[in-house]
Amino acid sequence: MKNKRDLGLLTATHGVNDMYQGAIPAMLPFLQSERGYSYALIAGITLAATGLSSLVQPLVGLLADRRPMGWLVTAGMGAAGLGVGLSGLGDAYLWTWFAVAVSGLGLAAYHPAAAMAARGIGGGDTRTMSVFAVGGNIGVAVAPLYVALVLGATGVSGTWLLALPAVVMGAGLLLSRHSWHIAVSAPDRSRPEAAPRPPEHSQHPKPPQPPKQERPDDWRAFGTLSVISVFWSIPFVIMGAFAALYVISRFEVSAATGSATLTAFTAGGVVGTLAGGWSAERWGRLTALRYGYLISALAVTGVVLMPHIAGVLVCVFIYGTVLFVPFAAQVTLAQDYLPHRIGTASGLTLGVTMSAGGLLSPLFGLLADGWGVRPVLATLIGVLLVPAALAWRLPEPRSTPAPAPAAPAGADR
Template structure:
């Protein structure tokens, strides 16, 4: 019961944090309309949010395996908010680029610590991870609406208002002195449960983890490309306003909320590997609908369906990665989430150049083929090796080993 409350608060911080992940693509149509940026420059801003984070997030995961870094949960969230808040205060493209890069650093710092905390609070099952993940999806889904209200009311220079939720939530964490004590496999203060897994023969499966990392790359590309170009696609194809175009992004991210919850449920019912295999296949069909539907209403429906089925594999991927590397939970979280959030962003300028050359509709059509790659690779993934006396498939018999502590109590440990 205590853990449910703690997981709930952690999920709220995830929602606030990931709202800034969604705010960056939501800002792009307004930046293009107000400053005349090309698709290449627009996707360069997406690169700013992911370039440094692709390096930082795995390093944070490695460090998290050695010492508790739970303070990064509020610190990363606030940094992400401040970066987005600064993004519109300067007219120069370089200012916006570096401000968004700062936000990306905050997003990268938050996720490994947050995922480890969610795993320990939830006992490692896919449903608990999906609850944590859906908090982020809700934040991403609310971002276009929040950005539209702020920018339509205050202009691009009013982006400082976007930082307020992070500042408020950071103050809540400070006032409540809420800290999540993340157990690790190598830290001296670790409860013996995680360490026991390695001693009982639950070894790391780097080959399966490598295959899953490749799958994560091919999840990231369709996610980031659709997030960066969906609103611009509808604006260019149907001649609607930036605010109306953002409705496509809202439909896509709202579908992610539904898909994350459905993914956790389906992974528990039919297995995590099934969630991956069939989620990617149906995603390819949904993208085809986005590209081929002749009316904007049909595009919105298909964008919602695409977000739903694309996120079905998400929670399963994170818990599978942690189970493939049971002695390196932080590394697994950092690498998987780092790849998931960053790989597509690193390639986004390429897709921006292609959009300038071919048109954004043709670029979105390439996602159909891209999604078939992880669908095929998912059939090569094995079930994680079970430690002696423990089940596979994301369930765990572990006792609760994590609870909120005051900062003073944690330091005394």
């Protein structure tokens, strides 16, 4: 029961934290319409949200391997909300850019510590990671509706209202004095424990036993998975940044209506994350990766070619669903490829997954200014085929090697 309560509370913090991840792309149409930003400047804000965090998140993971850092669950979530809340209070582009960068740093600080806590609570199984991940996806899905409601009524200057969920959740965690240190530093039950040592002065000492061998780190497979995560990040970030702007420019609808596209995308992510955990348990994590990417490429094709906005929304929902099917599998695979460096695996995978695409967003913004948003989204079809191909090269995580059999008596004579 305690584990369920801990997982429920951790999942709720993930929802609040990632709401700010979803709030940033949801704010972009309002910034463009109110301040006249170009696609390149819009993409620059996406870079602010993800660029620094892509560097910080792996470092947080490295530190989390050395000492418990459960306090980052609260601190990271608070910084994410503070940055978004401040982003619209200044008229200068640089003010907005730096405020969004603060939010991105908070998002980066939160994820490695929270992912380690989720693993400690669930013992490393994919379903627990899916429940934890779906909390974040729910937050991302709610964000466009919340942003449209607030900024539609107040304009960009009302962003301070967006910080309220983080303030309320953070205050609740501080008042309850809930600590994640136990969960973050809990031993990984998926790894064998060392056999207890016999007493030194035992009258009948047992013969020495060969040490149990632990599963080694597989850096080669982890490297391939990291490349796959980069190619997951690009279509995730670019679709999040340009989906609403694409619908607004193509079908000439309002910013609030454009936010519905983001809602469809992120709501699909909720379904896909749950489906990903279930499919990984039923058919295996590698199968979830391979077919998730292939179907995602087909869904983007529909987003680009559908002639009516209703069809585009359906394809965006399908795209969000199948793109998130590999998500939880990627995180747990990374942790199993590096069983001795869980924090590093979590930080690198989540950092790359959520941030790497943002580093390329200014390039896509320049292309959108020159070609339009529709051709830019069409390039995602080719991008998604790369991880689909690489996923077939991933091996199953190595099992714990059995001890070498003892040599028969007299074999050395």
